[in-house]
Amino acid sequence: xxxxxxxxxxxxxxxxxxxxxxxxxxxxxxxxxxxxxxxxxxxxxxxxxxxxxxxxxxxxxxxxxxxxxxxxxxxxxxxxxxxxxxxxxxxxxxxxxxxxxxxxxxxxxxxxxxxxxxxxxxxxxxxxxxxxxxxxxxxxxxxxxxxxxxxxxxxxxxxxxxxxxxxxxxxxxxxxxxxxxxxxxxxxxxxxxxxxxxxxxxxxxxxxxxxxxxxxxxxxxxxxxxxxxxxxxxxxxxxxxxxxxxxxxxxxxxxxxxxxxxxxxxxxxxxxxxxxxxxxxxxxxxxxxxxxxxxxxxxxxxxxxxxxxxxxxxxxxxxxxxxxxxxxxxxxxxxxxxxxxxxxxxxxxxxxxxxxxxxxxxxxxxxxxxxxxxxxxxxxxxxxxxxxxxxxxxxxxxxxxxxxxxxxxxxxxxxxxxxxxxxxxxxxxxxxxxxxxxxxxxxxxxxxxx
Amino acid sequence: xxxxxxxxxxxxxxxxxxxxxxxxxxxxxxxxxxxxxxxxxxxxxxxxxxxxxxxxxxxxxxxxxxxxxxxxxxxxxxxxxxxxxxxxxxxxxxxxxxxxxxxxxxxxxxxxxxxxxxxxxxxxxxxxxxxxxxxxxxxxxxxxxxxxxxxxxxxxxxxxxxxxxxxxxxxxxxxxxxxxxxxxxxxxxxxxxxxxxxxxxxxxxxxxxxxxxxxxxxxxxxxxxxxxxxxxxxxxxxxxxxxxxxxxxxxxxxxxxxxxxxxxxxxxxxxxxxxxxxxxxxxxxxxxxxxxxxxxxxxxxxxxxxxxxxxxxxxxxxxxxxxxxxxxxxxxxxxxxxxxxxxxxxxxxxxxxxxxxxxxxxxxxxxxxxxxxxxxxxxxxxxxxxxxxxxxxxxxxxxxxxxxxxxxxxxxxxxxxxxxxxxxxxxxxxxxxxxxxxxxxxxxxxxxxx
Numbered sequence: 046x047x048x049x050x051x052x053x054x055x056x057x058x059x060x061x062x063x064x065x066x067x068x069x070x071x072x073x074x075x076x077x078x079x080x081x082x083x084x085x086x087x088x089x090x091x092x093x094x095x096x097x098x099x100x101x102x103x104x105x106x107x108x109x110x111x112x113x114x115x116x117x118x119x120x121x122x123x124x125x126x127x128x129x130x131x132x133x134x135x136x137x138x139x140x141x142x143x144x145x146x147x148x149x150x151x152x153x154x155x156x157x158x159x160x161x162x163x164x165x166x167x168x169x170x171x172x173x174x175x176x177x178x179x180x181x182x183x184x185x186x187x188x189x190x191x192x193x194x195x196x197x198x199x200x201x202x203x204x205x206x207x208x209x210x211x212x213x214x215x216x217x218x219x220x221x222x223x224x225x226x227x228x229x230x231x232x233x234x235x236x237x238x239x240x241x242x243x244x245x246x247x248x249x250x251x252x253x254x255x256x257x258x259x260x261x262x263x264x265x266x267x268x269x270x271x272x273x274x275x276x277x278x279x280x281x282x283x284x285x286x287x288x289x290x291x292x293x294x295x296x297x298x299x300x301x302x303x304x305x306x307x308x309x310x311x312x313x314x315x316x317x318x319x320x321x322x323x324x325x326x327x328x329x330x331x332x333x334x335x336x337x338x339x340x341x342x343x344x345x346x347x348x349x350x351x352x353x354x355x356x357x358x359x360x361x362x363x364x365x366x367x368x369x370x371x372x373x374x375x376x377x378x379x380x381x382x383x384x385x386x387x388x389x390x391x392x393x394x395x396x397x398x399x400x401x402x403x404x405x406x407x408x409x410x411x412x413x414x415x416x417x418x419x420x421x422x423x424x425x426x427x428x429x430x431x432x433x434x435x436x437x438x439x440x441x442x443x444x445x446x447x448x449x450x451x452x453x454x455x456x457x458x459x460x461x462x463x464x465x466x467x468x469x470x471x472x473x474x475x476x477x478x479x480x481x482x483x484x485x486x487x488x489x490x491x492x493x494x495x
Numbered sequence: 496x497x498x499x500x501x502x503x504x505x506x507x508x509x510x511x512x513x514x515x516x517x518x519x520x521x522x523x524x525x526x527x528x529x530x531x532x533x534x535x536x537x538x539x540x541x542x543x544x545x546x547x548x549x550x551x552x553x554x555x556x557x558x559x560x561x562x563x564x565x566x567x568x569x570x571x572x573x574x575x576x577x578x579x580x581x582x583x584x585x586x587x588x589x590x591x592x593x594x595x596x597x598x599x600x601x602x603x604x605x606x607x608x609x610x611x612x613x614x615x616x617x618x619x620x621x622x623x624x625x626x627x628x629x630x631x632x633x634x635x636x637x638x639x640x641x642x643x644x645x646x647x648x649x650x651x652x653x654x655x656x657x658x659x660x661x662x663x664x665x666x667x668x669x670x671x672x673x674x675x676x677x678x679x680x681x682x683x684x685x686x687x688x689x690x691x692x693x694x695x696x697x698x699x700x701x702x703x704x705x706x707x708x709x710x711x712x713x714x715x716x717x718x719x720x721x722x723x724x725x726x727x728x729x730x731x732x733x734x735x736x737x738x739x740x741x742x743x744x745x746x747x748x749x750x751x752x753x754x755x756x757x758x759x760x761x762x763x764x765x766x767x768x769x770x771x772x773x774x775x776x777x778x779x780x781x782x783x784x785x786x787x788x789x790x791x792x793x794x795x796x797x798x799x800x801x802x803x804x805x806x807x808x809x810x811x812x813x814x815x816x817x818x819x820x821x822x823x824x825x826x827x828x829x830x831x832x833x834x835x836x837x838x839x840x841x842x843x844x845x846x847x848x849x850x851x852x853x854x855x856x857x858x859x860x861x862x863x864x865x866x867x868x869x870x871x872x873x874x875x876x877x878x879x880x881x882x883x884x885x886x887x888x889x890x891x892x893x894x895x896x897x898x899x900x901x902x903x904x905x906x907x908x909x910x911x912x913x914x915x916x917x918x919x920x921x922x923x924x925x926x927x928x929x930x931x932x933x934x935x936x937x938x939x940x941x942x943x944x945x
Contacts, residue, residue: 325842325846328880396774
């Protein structure tokens with residue numbers, strides 16, 4: 046098989062595959078090198094039964110993610126709405142409370158506190174330029190503090206602060222003290238606001254893929270055919286004049302006129318570059334850790350909670366499952382509860398092992414949905430920090446100082462090396478939408494030099 | 496040459512060499528694999544003339560660094576005091592002011608502010624257990640905020656805050672917003688207090704090596720002879736039962752019963768591990784970036800500032816050289832001013848290039864020492880972020896959340912892989928002393944399993 050192409054793409058996640066398609070459409074020959082035995086990166090589906098898929102990785106689309114909806118349509122990837130009928134649960138202070146709509150019943154003081162905070166965040170977020178967060182008028186101040194410090198200073202109620210911590214965990218898979226206020230604001234702007242990021246209906250968790258989100262990547266890869274090479278973990282990228290050699294762990298070398306690296310920044314930093322990367326780019330990759338998340342699934346013969354008027358959606362302070370969704374298939378032919386262990390919970394439960402996670406998950410689900418939840422037909426989970434070619438999800442977060450000190454190296458090409466991946470996106474960073482934007486942008490940059 | 500040993504050590508910095516010596520003394524056969532063409536890691540000397548050395552890397556010892564002094568004595572590495580006679584300069588508000596002793600004349604309010612802050616920090620630091628910073632009574636709160644936020648909240652004067660920023664840059668080669676308050680406190684405890692870390696006489700900058708600090712590593716390596724293998728960048732570490740195979744970029748494989756990895760955490764994260772590292776260890780390495788520093792040297796025919804009663808020591812708000820030392824050889828046969836570009840200044844000036852750094856350095860030195868400083872016989876600098884096998888200095892810092900979420904993975908062996916390097920030390924982390932402690936500790940851990 047050919048070892049030469051116009052462009053080599055490292056990573057067959059959505060970003061890399063989109064870049065490859067964009068280049069191919071412009072008549073460039075491409076090769077996509079993927080470390081794993083599969084495509085899709087942080088999108089990964091799993092068959093519970095024939096044609097019954099769950100997503101162990103990214104799974105949702107929501108309004109304003111226009112590139113992603115267009116791609117789904119083009120690839121005939123069918124969508125259906127996340128189940129939201131009925132009442133939701135908030136578990137706080139030792140008990141589960143039902144509520145209708147999106148606002149849990151936790152008193153008007155916390156609600157006011159939380160509402161004020163959202164309004165402030167959304168307003169500040171508007172001041173962060175998506176292409177250059179470091180140019181925000183208050184960038185220095187906002188990047189010098191953690192999001193946790195802002196919460197501490199700006200919110201008054203224990204419950205309101207807890208809600209904001211939950212927001213951080215749910216959206217960043219990290220604790221609010223792990224990233225800067227500037228990063229929180231950038232991300233909020235990038236996703237269109239706190240509520241857009243948080244909500245199911247009308248928000249980023251609105252729609253699911255009938256065949257799993259990974260089907261996007263599978264179909265893109267299918268169209269690329271033999272241009273996608275699996276089992277090719279890239280170890281080294283060597284630039285000599287206008288020629289780039291990409292070498293895999295097994296020693297295969299691919300030659301091209303440009304390379305697009307479409308993997309998370311922390312993993313991009315583990316590739317050997319010759320000549321070495323400039324200090325700013327290298328030190329950037331030392332500073333963008335991935336979040337920590339374990340997706341936990343309990344599968345029942347039917348979605349029994351629906352019979353009690355429950356949507357399956359839970360927010361909770363009970364450890365370690367702070368967030369639960371009804372993740373049943375579109376026809377409700379079985380019932381699936383999806384619980385998230387995120388940030389600190391994910392770290393604790395990653396070390397605790399599979400059996401402890403199963404027990405903890407079922408313990409929580411039983412507190413939320415009653416004894417019926419204790420006996421699923423199946424339990425499974427997926428720890429993204431243990432995936433060698435992801436090493437964390439949903440994506441990278443920027444600790445204090447990273448945006449203002451190193452942000453300019455995020456997309457800056459290094460010779461004939463270009464950077465893609467959802468972390469390099471301006472809109473919907475961290476989401477499928479951002480991955481698509483980044484792939485298109487990187488392809489465009491390559492076309493300008495080839 | 497033998498490709499087998501009881502223990503393979505990765506990295507011939509002080510930590511690795513000390514570990515190798517400790518193992519050899521207990522009758523274990525060792526091999527030290529070093530990526531570079533030289534030993535010493537972040538210690539690197541440069542000959543200005545025959546037997547006239549400057550240190551491009553780490554260079555000082557100070558009181559309570561007992562292991563380091565003992566090692567210097569054992570290796571017959573001669574020390575001499577950093578020059579401190581005469582008055583120092585503080586450059587602030589557009590002018591240089593002279594002062595005697597250690598306290599610049601910047602008004603009693605800032606001094607009180609700064610003194611209070613030091614007292615508070617030293618007191619809080621005492622509460623951080625050196626073996627387990629995450630167990631500090633207020634660990635969660637202290638790790639949820641940046642050191643910058645603490646300064647903002649706890650200090651009242653602009654000048655006092657500037658002084659603390661200078662402390663952060665000088666000690667961490669990072670800005671105070673890049674690491675957590677908990678890390679600042681741990682580090683202060685680890686080094687014996689703010690003043691111990693900051694001072695020349697009586698502090699961490701007290702003594703210099705006549706033959707350069709790297710001479711420690713060179714002499715240790717000499718004693719190890721052929722056990723030290725240069726040009727052996729380690730790419731992969733494979734564990735099978737109780738056997739560990741270490742493979743270099745060139746494909747050489749070394750077999751041992753244990754491996755000590757004695758490189759900075761961020762670089763340790765770039766090695767391929769088979770089986771893969773546990774999530775906590777891997778995610779730790781994503782979160783410990785190295786600081787940024789460029790050492791700049793201006794060499795004159797004689798230390799002319801001494802003739803004007805100046806010590807050569809400057810603290811300054813003038814960009815980019817905030818800190819200057821007299822770094823002349825012991826006999827004063829020529830005059831050397833050593834200026835530091837640290838943190839944000841280092842990043843800016845790294846990108847700006849060598850000529851811009853020369854100009855900026857001489858501009859600053861002229862403002863501090865007059866026109867005489869504008870015409871050195873020689874200018875040279877060293878950018879540690881550009882060194883592929885260091886990728887930053889002086890060492891790693893812990894951003895918010897890193898200590899409490901991942902600190903326990905710092906020294907925890909993974910099978911037969913053990914971790915050394917100054918970042919794993921409890922006393923004088925980041926210093927030569929910490930490197931020695933870490934090497935001794937790792938060797939001891941290995942001896943317990945072999």
